[in-house]
Amino acid sequence: MNMMATQASQQGQTLRPSCSVAGGLFDAAGILCRGHRLFAAVLRLLCPPETEMHAARLAPRKCMTTLNKWRRNMHKQIRGKRPSKAWMAAGSLVLGCLMMALNSTSAIAQDASGPTKIRFVVSHRSALLSTLPTYIAEDNGLFKKHGVSVDYISGSGGGSTLRLLSTGDVDMAEGGTPAAILAAHTDPNIELVEGWARSASVMVWIAKKASGITSPDGLAGKKLGYSKAGSASQWLAEESTHRAGVKNVSFVSVGGMGDNWTAVKGGVITAGWAMEPFLSEKIHDDNAVVVLDPSRYIKHYYLEGIAVNKKFAQKHTAAVKGLFEALDEAVQFIKANPEKAAEIGTHHYKSSKAVLLSGIQAYLKNDVWNMKVDTAAFNTVMKGMVDSGLIDKELDMSKLVKQTYLPERLRTPF
Known part of the structure; x- marks a missing residue:
């Protein structure tokens, strides 16, 4: 027991x-x-x-x-x-x-660790409606959705915007297509990936309604303004009037859109270049009329080119693709919701919703934001560079444009 x-x-x-x-x-x-x-x-x-x-x-x-x-x-x-x-x-x-x-x-x-940060310089971002998808992607959380955080910087355009890529101060840049092509051709640190604003309709020439001019024919013997030598505005003005058969037109370097319109009102030039939303503002509020639309004569064109810092893009290829995915989703949002897109735009542009909506509808009609690579548009710009003396001979754009950084659905064989 x-x-x-x-x-x-x-x-x-x-x-x-x-x-x-x-x-x-x-x-x-x-x-x-x-x-x-x-x-x-x-x-x-x-x-x-x-x-x-x-x-x-x-x-x-x-x-x-x-x-x-x-x-x-x-x-x-x-x-x-x-x-x-x-x-x-x-x-x-x-x-x-x-x-x-x-x-x-x-x-x-x-x-x-968060999403991959991309420093992206964009020419005149807050002034041009063509950049609207960047704001839509930002405000709608599309960049975050695709694993990237984009730090946007507004550039002054031309070669100065692209030079920031070579020094590593930025990871991506959107600037004039000729400058982007030239940078990718001459600088081993820069690669051209995509075009932006793929229609010559994004830049038109406006005159005073009181001038009585309603078509390019009325520009014979007149003066057209452009921004500066070697710019897209100079080439489009010269090339479109040439293709339209307009005789005895002279071209004057005036500066920005505001300066051109001031010169028009002062009688210094007959017509000056304009882009949205500035264009719709002048049509709605200042009796402006479009007298030259280059897209009637130039069917394939890229206003801007998007390039990357080669070292960054090779290390963060998925992030670069993610950025383009987000931008394309933003474009689809604009197509499906133009009024909502215009409302979002009022938070970023100094324009009314009505003005922005007018510009958006025009851009959608002309397929300006289509992100699928237009090979003919790149070739048009490249040939224009030869004509203006920026390059000596035509380049093989199939080798210069690195589409591997794009989602497959946006690629097009040359």
């Missing part, structure tokens, strides 16, 4: 610590799993078959209730002299929870 009592007492002394430690393991599991949805996965592995389907749908709080029930059952199993099974279950549960905790830590660390 005394021997049996002694054995029971010794056995109890042995089991109590086991019970305490096993309980501690379950407490640890509870802490690790608290509020963790993946706890259901552990339960699916450990719960009896009749509770398996239910466990898969447990809410976090119910998971903790189930865990506590398991803890009590383990205590009973230990007291019932079945410690091996209890330890196996407890160990498995804790191991599973530890794995989940480690995975969570890894995920948190990954989230902490």
